[in-house]
Amino acid sequence: MKKNLLILMMLVGALTAQAKDYTYLTFETTDEAKASVDVSSLPVTINLDSSTLTIGSQSFSLANLSKMYFSTSDETSATGISEVMKADLDEATEIYDLQGHKVSKNQMRRGVFVIKTKQGTFKLNVK
Template sequence: MKKFLIPTMALMLAMSASAETYPYLSFQTVDGSVVSLKSSNLNLTIEDGKLVVQNDEGSNKFVLTDLARMFFSQSTETAITNLNTDVSSTLQVYTTSGVFLGGFDSERSLRRSVPSGIYVVKTNGKTLKMAVK
């Protein structure tokens, strides 16, 4: 039993130590969208078929069947530099706590109108997470 337990514990320790060198844990859904969260003080739980991820910035929920993969990364995958919206599409913007901030006609007007932070943007039938710096 000791022959199995000691190497397993060593492997778990090595994995947790290497995970701490990555500042973000990213979640990719089956539709290809990626959400990255700071990995410090991260808490993962499963409730009612959803992965609940909590850290110092708040919490996110992911339906387990919608998740394609999770991975640690050096940079955030949430910054969106070009939303590729056509002229007629409106950007519906929400805070991470679900408060609707309004509709914007362009990414530029959105970035000028909101303070730095992370926002949920709905446009063209897609929901994306956006970091404004």
């Protein structure tokens, strides 16, 4: 157990050194459930006892912890909402309203639209 604890602490230390470009530390359990912790809210210390790892408000059983890694987005977000840059909208190849009608950028008023770009397809909520 001490060997596993030492390896885990070394892993956390190594991952912390690489975290500057990532905003979330994501944990995956053996049942493939994921939990993400915002890196800016990480405490200075990580609590680790013989069977539990606690970081911020998240606690994980070491026996069920499959992996942990840094990511650029919250992988547990159920909404799929992300920030859209003006450049993404400028590169839109097609825009549709929720009824499936093709619209132009000038016709976009309040509502939700489906935007197709070279990078992919996403929904945009115009307020």
